[in-house]
Amino acid sequence: MTIVSGKAELRILMFHLPYSLKTTLLLTISLSMHSYAKPDEATGxxxxxxxxxxxxxxxxxxxxxxxxxxxxxxxxxxxxxxxxxxxxxxxxxxxxxxxxxxxxxxxxxxxxxxxxxxxxxxxxPSSAIKKDDANEKPAQKNRPEQARPYVKRIFLPETSPVSIAVMLTDRMGIAWDTTSCRVRYTWPGTTDFFDGYYKEKITNKIFYRETAKNYLSLSENYKPEFKGYEVINGTPQFICQYGVTTTYEHIVPVMGFNGFIRILKIDNLKSPLTIHLDHTGDATVTSTTHSIQDNSLIVPASPTQEIQLQVIFP
Ligand code: HEC
Missing domain, CATH: 1.10.760.10 (Cytochrome c-like domain)
Incomplete structure (x- = not known):
């Protein structure tokens, strides 16, 4: 077709066409150009x-x-x-x-x-990488994956295929499940966890596990939808959607204690919601903002609410 071969021909052609046809033609050209989206490495x-x-x-x-x-x-x-x-x-x-x-x-x-x-x-390939010198170890300590806190998407046992390992301190890793949008368990995450994690049996080292069927239950019974996470000062804030309600769970370490704090912000909550905190393992779960009874906490409907929860281990 001559239309795509040059701007001049296109202009001449357009000049002679009725308005409605011009619009259709322009639309067709821009649509067909759009479907040629090239693979792009930055997106990749x-x-x-x-x-x-x-x-x-x-x-x-x-x-x-x-x-x-x-x-x-x-x-x-x-x-x-x-x-x-x-x-x-x-x-x-x-x-x-x-x-x-x-x-x-x-x-x-x-x-x-x-x-x-x-x-x-x-x-x-890996076999070509030299790893014979044990003295190289100190240099490896500077690898970003060994810094704490450190957050990484990874396969973890007993969770959905892609979870997020939140390595908060040298003594604690938190498994955050992207399918159920919640903390699943904690284990003593070691510094070299990512080097050998697929060999390391973490299942029998889990010292705290959240056992309630749902972490948050809304009266509408929505299934959570994971929207992603952002890292704020090294620690993750997870974003989930429950119908029209959005939750932001920021996980941070507790200074001076072994444990973690969750700062949970809930936006556009149309009816009250219950947070279920049942767990196994020796942990004290408290809140500075709400009262907890029988391991659960009720959040009233509101445009925005912030709940703080501490999980402290002995
Ligand atoms: C939860 C882990 C996981 C994730 C996430 C994952 N993969 Fe894989 N992938 C695997 C495993 C395990 C295999 C090997 C499966 C086998 O050989 O039976 C594999 C194999 C492959 C292969 C090789 C197939 C072959 O012919 O041998 C390709 C290509 C691949 N993955 C691409 C991707 C791409 C692209 C993504 C992201 C969009 C991705 N994978 C995400 C686990 C994963």
Missing amino acids: KREFDINCQACHVADKLTVGPSLHYIAEQYPAGKSADFLAWVKNPGRKNPDTIQMPAMIHLSEDYILSIHAYILAMKITA
Whole structure:
């Protein structure tokens, strides 16, 4: 068609057309241009960090295979196969878990992730990385993952496939579950947790576990929807949606004690809500803002409410 071949022809053509047709034509041109959204590495990096990083790292097998392996299996010409796998993962390695299907991601996003992985140009598989010198250990301490507090999406046992490890102090890691939007348990998170976490059996080290069926129950019985988290001064604030109500749970350490504080802000609460704090393990759960009875706390309906809860371990 001549229309797309040059601006001049387009102008001449448009000049002779009735108004309604011009609008349709312009609309068609802009629509067809839109569907050519190119894979873009910056989008790919952002979506990779949110959706894939928990299980795939550059140069070694963790929960899933390394990006080096993925780039080799899925070179530039195989983006359709990449797309097919991510939307409907198969089962290849009997020693790993099944990868969750990423059906919530658009094809543009998945192709952008592919472009990002290929652009990384990872050259060294893990076997090529020297790790013979034990004296290298002190230098490793400076790795960001060993800082406390530290927050990372990761696979944790007894939670939904993607949880968030909140490593608050050297003595405590908190498992925050993105499917049920809540704290699930705490364990003595060690400094090198992320180096060997898939080998470390944390299940029998859990010292506190929240056991109520729901953390927050609203009269409408909404299922929570995880909206993401932001890191404020190193500690995470989790955002969840329950129908029209939004919750912001900021988790911070308690100075001088082993434990954590939750600052829970609830916006647009149309009817009273109950917070359930039943738990196993030796912990004292208190609130400086509300009264707790039988491990539960009632928050009245209001445009905005802030609740502070402390969980302190002996
Ligand atoms: C909860 C962990 C987890 C998350 C999150 C995850 N994966 Fe995977 N992925 C796996 C596991 C485990 C395997 C290996 C499965 C097997 O071999 O049976 C895998 C395998 C793969 C493979 C290799 C398939 C092959 O042919 O061997 C690709 C490609 C891949 N994942 C891409 C992604 C992308 C892209 C994302 C993010 C959008 C992602 N994964 C998120 C766990 C995960």
